Amino acid sequence: MIGIVRRGFSEAKTLNLQTMNQRLFKASYAVRGEIAIRSMEIEAQMRKGQKFPFESISACHVGNPQVMGQKPLTWIRQGLALAAYPELLNHPELFPPDIIEKIKKLLSRIKGGIGAYSESQGLLAVREEICCHIKNRDGLGEVLPQDIFITNGASPAIDAVLNTAISGPQDGILTPIPQYPLYNALVAMKNGTNIGYYLDERPHKWSISGSSIVKSIENSLAKGIVPKILVVINPGNPTGEVLSLRAMNEILDICKDHKLVLFADEVYQDNVYTDEKSFNSFRKVALQKNSPVEIASFHTVSKGFYGECGLRGGYAQIMNFDPKIREQLLKMVSIMLPSNSLGQIALALALHPPVSGEASYELYKKEKDQIIGDLKQRAKAIDKEFNKMINITCGDVEGAMYAFPRILLSKKAIDAAKEVRVQPDLFYAMKLLEETGIAVVPGSGFGQQEGTYHFRITTLASNMIEILEKLHNFNEDFHNKYKD
Amino acid sequence: MIGIVRRGFSEAKTLNLQTMNQRLFKASYAVRGEIAIRSMEIEAQMRKGQKFPFESISACHVGNPQVMGQKPLTWIRQGLALAAYPELLNHPELFPPDIIEKIKKLLSRIKGGIGAYSESQGLLAVREEICCHIKNRDGLGEVLPQDIFITNGASPAIDAVLNTAISGPQDGILTPIPQYPLYNALVAMKNGTNIGYYLDERPHKWSISGSSIVKSIENSLAKGIVPKILVVINPGNPTGEVLSLRAMNEILDICKDHKLVLFADEVYQDNVYTDEKSFNSFRKVALQKNSPVEIASFHTVSKGFYGECGLRGGYAQIMNFDPKIREQLLKMVSIMLPSNSLGQIALALALHPPVSGEASYELYKKEKDQIIGDLKQRAKAIDKEFNKMINITCGDVEGAMYAFPRILLSKKAIDAAKEVRVQPDLFYAMKLLEETGIAVVPGSGFGQQEGTYHFRITTLASNMIEILEKLHNFNEDFHNKYKD
Known part of the structure; x- marks a missing residue:
């Protein structure tokens, strides 16, 4: 009886468009x-x-390369097969010695193998590989495994860091217009306030301008919303723009002046096609200018020339974060349990490919060059x-x-x-x-x-x-x- | 300057324990x-x-079986290796013919292979296998693939359905005390209100009583919080109780009377050790009594005798849900992108093991019997x-x-x-x-x-x-x- 009185009429479902989470109801996600x-x-x-x-x-x-015919890298797939079914390690007639060695070494550090839950932040062995990759990529500074959070692709990493940061509508999140709509959807779900900043569209060129970001910050403050996070997607999705060093420096200065946490969506860091520009990470630029800005950078095996979307392997790397926030982030990822171990293995393989002289190198290079x-x-x-x-x-x-x-x-x-x-x-x-x-x-x-x-x-x-x-x-x- | 004025002093991090998401700060998760x-x-x-x-x-x-020495089932691991590296399908000397056939059949239905994003709800081929498994398990009714949502383990499935349901503090979620603390943590994060109901501890026996649930509902209504969801974990975590049919009928009646959505956490459905009881799904009991209660049931490859925690393969099966809510749930899982394909393959293999007469059967049975x-x-x-x-x-x-x-x-x-x-x-x-x-x-x-x-x-x-x-x-x- 209570039920009937409270809900109006008994035929209606308990969960319907009126009673459901209205923040989800309003969120939209155009890609799907x-x-x-x-x-x-x-x-x-x-x-x-x-x-x-x-x-x-x-x-x-x-952006689903393998559904459009892109072939997976043999190096990654052989490694996954060996990790999933280690009996295959005894078949050197089927696998090059370097991939056998690589997987043996990884498995020796994974208690319980790939069927066990990993550490909540991801396998330590894999996080160490990621740290090494980041350091080599940028050519400076140290990265500690405690600052890496491996997740089921980059999207859950972004979700986790946003969960740590957004308290309610008083928190503004600056996102580009146009943008990959994950951000607006997640911010809406988490009851934060989306603040758009426009990218400049000119003939033959999209670009990000500091003045556009500052204008949005000022408009937002005037409305009583304090911007807390700035999202930058580089290379750009959907625009395809690769940021110049000058723009990156300007962005870091704005973040410093306005105390913004920078979300650096760098999942397309291996997808640069112009000879005039190259990818620079925000980490590198921030280290060079000794910037105190709190940065969360995101990467994945889904993009690049790997295109392993189905494996769901991604990570967040945080820098300049309050150690207490790192602990809260660890709690956050612990609640949802660790990410899938094979996606983690794929990350280790993608970021540490065979090098010249190793048995898998020639085939790897051929496949990579073809894809790129x-x-x-x-x-x-x-x-x-x-x-x-x-x-x-x-x-x-x-x-x-x-x-x-x-x-x-x-x-x-x-x-x-x-x-x-x-x-x-x-x-x-x-x-x-x-x-x-x-x-x-x-x-x-x-x-x-x-x-x-x-x-x-x-x-x-x-x-x-x-x-x-x-x-x-x-x-x-x-x-x-x-x-x- | 604006930054300094707003945040107090410039040394403080933008994201700190005071400025972070206070709901996360308050959430606790004791297992980790x-x-x-x-x-x-x-x-x-x-x-x-x-x-x-x-x-x-x-x-x-x-609950991480393989870290404690439990061996994975060869059937599952062979299947994963073949799906990850399909060149191995040409090696009948290494794999029994039935697993080769099974993976060939699955791959023939997966556009782009395991490296492609699957459909947002999960691979249709796998959802069909899940439907077939559920029908066989319960021995009645139909299940449609559109009502299955495959996720990276059961926890993200629970998270997704809760995201659909919880609007704010006015929504009460009835959870058992004691309970696996995922629920309290997620409800706190989503700004819903946790309402505990006590399980009865008697010598040699934990049990769930309808009167305890009703008492909590009444207390909650008296405080102005309307209970919307009832969470039941069967078999119980941490209590180990297996629900009797009588208790299940009582629970369904309470849900109907009080218009509660039932979250049936049934991840331990294959872990029953007493000869006096067997597992019954809430779906089966609800169908038998033609109950209109909206039920979301959760399952995973992490538990049972599979114990494949590291693969992250789980799902929600919804019944009696408003089709419009199903659409919203689909949007929700779309935003976070599909779950990992190998975890999905593992689900298909776990729920459809080899049968007597097939090449893999003897080994499978031996391994399974040993684990159980x-x-x-x-x-x-x-x-x-x-x-x-x-x-x-x-x-x-x-x-x-x-x-x-x-x-x-x-x-x-x-x-x-x-x-x-x-x-x-x-x-x-x-x-x-x-x-x-x-x-x-x-x-x-x-x-x-x-x-x-x-x-x-x-x-x-x-x-x-x-x-x-x-x-x-x-x-x-x-x-x-x-x-x-």
């Missing part, structure tokens, strides 16, 4: 939003024999191709795995979208999907300047030329149909 | 608490050559041994992997604990660790009736007899030392 859902429906309908004007879905909406060559070639071609299309402009893809072209939409197209109550760029993307099978994510899912429209497309498809040709034709037809 | 931390310190000191009155730590504080035999033998011995010790009583270990003996502590012992400002049972557990190397979790970490003291010890150690002997001697010395 309408387009992803419709793609899956189409695939299910295809399996049942329904016909579409295309043979298959081109999944250009998720393909990624580079496609990244360099894609913006050029977009810039040839009518009503489309596209910034250079310097890094990451995406292009983020801008579409100029006519009033007629915008009105047509309004009629079916969807964002204009979702309208465009949905038509693209229905007519060509190409799945992309509309720019509205990442945020964009009002009145501008974009979409994000991955640079991963092995048949990229064919896809761009289809997109070219679709785009032409679309703009002809919706000419003002 | 003081005892776990001290164990790791001792191990580190031992590696540096420091001497202790024991040779090694006996890690009886975490060992678990059973130790579970049956441990409570008897505890009941022989002075000032200790212990309920029967009917299921799960733990005993939860009660210690009668003298005033002198309690005063000594007060003097060093720790809970009396932590005082006992810490002395036990320092003197014998045996790590257990104090009962205060799980909750207990005021004035009672317990600890949780796993039944996993292969050298359990030796451990119990040491514990016996320690216990005698302790009580002699602290005699009133």
Whole structure:
């Protein structure tokens, strides 16, 4: 009886859209939003024999290299097989001696093997490898294993550090517009306040400007929200920008002046395609200028040339953090139990590949060069191709795995979208999907300047030329149909 | 300047104990608490050559079978190796034909292999296997793959469903006392209100009583907190109780009357050691009585006789949920990206083992019988041994992997604990660790009736007899030392 009185009528579910967590209800995540859902429906309908004007879905909406044909590195996969089933260590006829040695050494340090829970922060043996990698990458300073938190991919690492930091709506989190929407979704879930700062879109170039960040800080303070965290994605997702040292120095200065914790999303650190720039970690730049800024940097085996998304191996590396906060972070990851051991092994293998002279080196180098060559070639071609299309402009893809072209939409197209109550760029993307099978994510899912429209497309498809040709034709037809 | 004015003084870190998420600060998680931390310190000191009155730590504080010597099932590990490195599929001299066939069939349905992100809810092929397993286990009803959410172990599944449900402090979550402290920690983090209900401790027996739950509901309503979720752990952690059908029916009736969503933590469903009882799922009992109660049930490869904690493969199965809430749950798991594919493969292998006549069957059966035999033998011995010790009583270990003996502590012992400002049972557990190397979790970490003291010890150690002997001697010395 009590139940009935309290909840209105007995037929309603206890958990419904009104009674559920309203913060989750309001959170949105476009990468697996309408387009992803419709793609899956189409695939299910295809399996049942329904016909579409295309043979298959081109999944250009998720940065998921191996689904687009990228091959895994033999070095990593051999290591996983050996770690999962150590009886194979007795088969030198099947595995090169260096991978056998590597796994033997790792396993000798893992109590209970890969079937046991690891330490809450991740296997010490693997954290030591990560520390060594970071030091070699940056060429300076020390990194301690206690500052590494291994997680099931970078997203749970970001989630854990955000959980430590966000108390409530009084905490502002500065995130780029456009941005990979994980951040907005998590901040909304955790009841923090999202504060956007705009990236500058100019012909052929996206860039981050200190003045845009400062402007957002000032606007936020005026509203009584104190910015606490600044999120920077470098190389940029979805923009593909690789930050210059000058921009990084400026960002660190802003963080220092405004006492912001810096979230350095550096998961695309191995994905740089331009010869004019190279990746620099915020850690390195901060060490060089002796910056006191608290930095959490994130990395993963899902991206780079490894592309091992399915393994879920990632980590946070913290620096300049209060040791007491490190303890709280440890409690946080302890509650959710350690990350999967094979993802951890994959991290150790990815960050410490075979070197010249070792048995696995030649094959490793061949596979790596092939993958990087393909990624580079496609990244360099894609913006050029977009810039040839009518009503489309596209910034250079310097890094990451995406292009983020801008579409100029006519009033007629915008009105047509309004009629079916969807964002204009979702309208465009949905038509693209229905007519060509190409799945992309509309720019509205990442945020964009009002009145501008974009979409994000991955640079991963092995048949990229064919896809761009289809997109070219679709785009032409679309703009002809919706000419003002 | 703004930064300095706002934060007090510039030396303070932006993120410190005052500015951090206060909900996390208050959350506690005893399983990886003081005892776990001290164990790791001792191990580190031992590696540096420091001497202790024991040779090694006996890690009886975490349900981590393989670290205690339990061997993985060959069937699962062969499957993982084949899925990770499919070139091995061409080596029938190394693998039985049934596991090769099984993995070939699974891989044929996984686009991009195990290195690709799976569907957000988990691989459809694996969800179908889970559905089939659930149906076979319960012998009735249908389960649809859309109601299965595969996650990195059961904890993230529980986290995800709680995220969907908890809006704020007005939502009450009924959790058992004592309980596996994941629930209290997560509810605190999510800003819900924990409402404890006491389990009954009688000689040789822990049990759950409907009247205790109803009493807690009434107390809660009187304080203006509306209970929304009831958490039941069956078999019980830490109590080892296996629920009777009568108790389960009563619980479902309470949920129906009070419109509670039932969280059925059924991760120990394969760990039942008494011949008088068997595991029944809440799903089965609910279907039999046509109950409308919304149920989320949780399972994992970490427990059972698989004991594959390091793989992180678990799932939630929801029933009677509002389809719109299912969509929100899908959004929730999408944000954090899919769980690791090898953990998913492990689930498929664990839930669909080889059957009589297949090539892997004999070895599988031998390994399984050995593990179950060992678990059973130790579970049956441990409570008897505890009941022989002075000032200790212990309920029967009917299921799960733990005993939860009660210690009668003298005033002198309690005063000594007060003097060093720790809970009396932590005082006992810490002395036990320092003197014998045996790590257990104090009962205060799980909750207990005021004035009672317990600890949780796993039944996993292969050298359990030796451990119990040491514990016996320690216990005698302790009580002699602290005699009133």
